[in-house]
Amino acid sequence: MGGGGQLTEPAEQVNGRAGGVYTWQEVQSHCSRSDQWLVIDRKVYNITQWAKRHPGGIRVISHYAGEDATEAFTAFHPDLKCVQKFLKPLLIGELAATEPSQDRNKSATIIQDFHTLRAKVESEGLFRARPSFFCFHLGHILLLEALAWLIIWVWGTSWTLTLLSAFLLATSQLQAGWLQHDFGHLSVFKKSSWNHVLHKFTIGHLKGASANWWNHRHYQHHAKPNVFSKDPDVNMLHLFVIGKTQPVEYGIKKIKYMPYHHQHQYFFLVGPPLLIPIYFHIQIMRSMISRHDWVDLACSLSHYLRYLCCSVPLYGLLGSMLLISFVRVLESHCFVWVTQMNHLPMNIDHEKHQDWLSMQLHATCNIKQSPFNDWFSGHLNFQIEHHLFPTMPRHNYHLVAPQVRALCDKHGIPYQVKTMWQGFADVFRSLKNSGDLWLDAYLHK
Numbered sequence: 001m002g003g004g005g006q007l008t009e010p011a012e013q014v015n016g017r018a019g020g021v022y023t024w025q026e027v028q029s030h031c032s033r034s035d036q037w038l039v040i041d042r043k044v045y046n047i048t049q050w051a052k053r054h055p056g057g058i059r060v061i062s063h064y065a066g067e068d069a070t071e072a073f074t075a076f077h078p079d080l081k082c083v084q085k086f087l088k089p090l091l092i093g094e095l096a097a098t099e100p101s102q103d104r105n106k107s108a109t110i111i112q113d114f115h116t117l118r119a120k121v122e123s124e125g126l127f128r129a130r131p132s133f134f135c136f137h138l139g140h141i142l143l144l145e146a147l148a149w150l151i152i153w154v155w156g157t158s159w160t161l162t163l164l165s166a167f168l169l170a171t172s173q174l175q176a177g178w179l180q181h182d183f184g185h186l187s188v189f190k191k192s193s194w195n196h197v198l199h200k201f202t203i204g205h206l207k208g209a210s211a212n213w214w215n216h217r218h219y220q221h222h223a224k225p226n227v228f229s230k231d232p233d234v235n236m237l238h239l240f241v242i243g244k245t246q247p248v249e250y251g252i253k254k255i256k257y258m259p260y261h262h263q264h265q266y267f268f269l270v271g272p273p274l275l276i277p278i279y280f281h282i283q284i285m286r287s288m289i290s291r292h293d294w295v296d297l298a299c300s301l302s303h304y305l306r307y308l309c310c311s312v313p314l315y316g317l318l319g320s321m322l323l324i325s326f327v328r329v330l331e332s333h334c335f336v337w338v339t340q341m342n343h344l345p346m347n348i349d350h351e352k353h354q355d356w357l358s359m360q361l362h363a364t365c366n367i368k369q370s371p372f373n374d375w376f377s378g379h380l381n382f383q384i385e386h387h388l389f390p391t392m393p394r395h396n397y398h399l400v401a402p403q404v405r406a407l408c409d410k411h412g413i414p415y416q417v418k419t420m421w422q423g424f425a426d427v428f429r430s431l432k433n434s435g436d437l438w439l440d441a442y443l444h445k
């Protein structure tokens with residue numbers, strides 16, 4: 001899941017039973033690192049060798065080993081016909097006629113109804129982007145950055161003007177983050193290659209990060225949101241315990257890396273201010289160097305070179321480093337609150353093997369629509385619609401939202417919508433609740 005590539009090994013060499021007929025039980029037994037099968041539209045594929053060459057990364061496709069990947073495959077690939085040709089050499093057979101199309105306890109009715117909804121919104125043209133929307137968005141990002149530099153170049157580097165410039169730069173960086181997110185999800189151009197090129201420019205030159213690092217990390221989050229060991233966004237490195245299951249597990253095992261019953265307090269010190277300038281920055285640099293990703297590294301370095309050319313004549317090298325660090329901290333605060341209010345208060349657990357609609361709705365919620373909320377969050381206030389249709393242009397989320405809500409109501413699946421302030425408060429509240437669960441289990445179980 002995540003793109004095409006070159007295949008050189010025919011199915012007969014991968015597995016000697018290219019025309020085999022399999023049961024779900026047999027498919028599910030092939031889910032180890034060295035032996036991976038998955039199902040798409042009842043066809044069984046051996047992806048053991050292909051996973052290593054998968055453009056979206058080995059992990060995201062491996063998360064569906066032993067499972068039905070039809071819904072995820074459809075969600076991630078805007079051009080199914082192009083991608084399906086790469087599957088042919090991996091085909092080893094199909095499900096037995098007596099086997100259901102869905103695996104485990106997934107609801108056939110929900111899957112079919114969601115498939116019908118997707119076909120409907122495709123026929124309505126909701127997967128077609130408006131170029132003017134994204135051109136305007138790019139323009140306002142460049143304008144914000146230009147204005148930030150113009151202010152201090154013309155009127156000086158006083159504390160007041162420096163702070164104003166920093167806020168403008170942070171806003172520009174935040175909005176560039178949402179734009180690279182659009183390109184990364186292949187939601188702007190029909191041709192994936194154009195999206196990839198603009199993604200590298202936006203995340204690399206405009207933001208100083210890595211497109212490949214983002215792809216390999218972010219697609220895992222979409223494939224298995226809020227699932228421990230599969231969604232990297234819930235890997236808290238033992239700094240926090242989240243959800244209702246993990247705190248109890250840590251408490252029973254007497255695991256205490258941190259005073260988790262105070263995590264709702266120290267979150268403000270180590271979460272919002274440090275995620276981008278420290279954790280992400282280290283991850284990005286390590287990823288580019290370890291993978292020899294020289295194209296992404298060159299794009300990233302071009303960003304910092306451009307920044308230093310603008311700032312060093314005004315602030316010197318040390319002052320420039322302090323300014324960009326401050327900008328990153330401001331950006332990080334906004335990014336953390338926007339991304340966490342949609343996910344952290346939701347269900348976070350181990351793999352439950354749910355259908356696409358149920359899995360995404362249990363892990364996401366929406367924030368009420370307003371012009372400011374749409375702009376500030378990059379339309380990720382429609383997190384539910386974005387997770388269900390990741391390749392849909394964001395300016396169409398509000399059009400599909402009523403249809404998604406109606407489908408959820410039909411099947412009794414909660415569709416949560418909050419104010420932005422409720423979303424922020426729920427982040428704090430969920431951390432406190434998880435910390436209390438940990439303390440209770442640590443002391444009494």
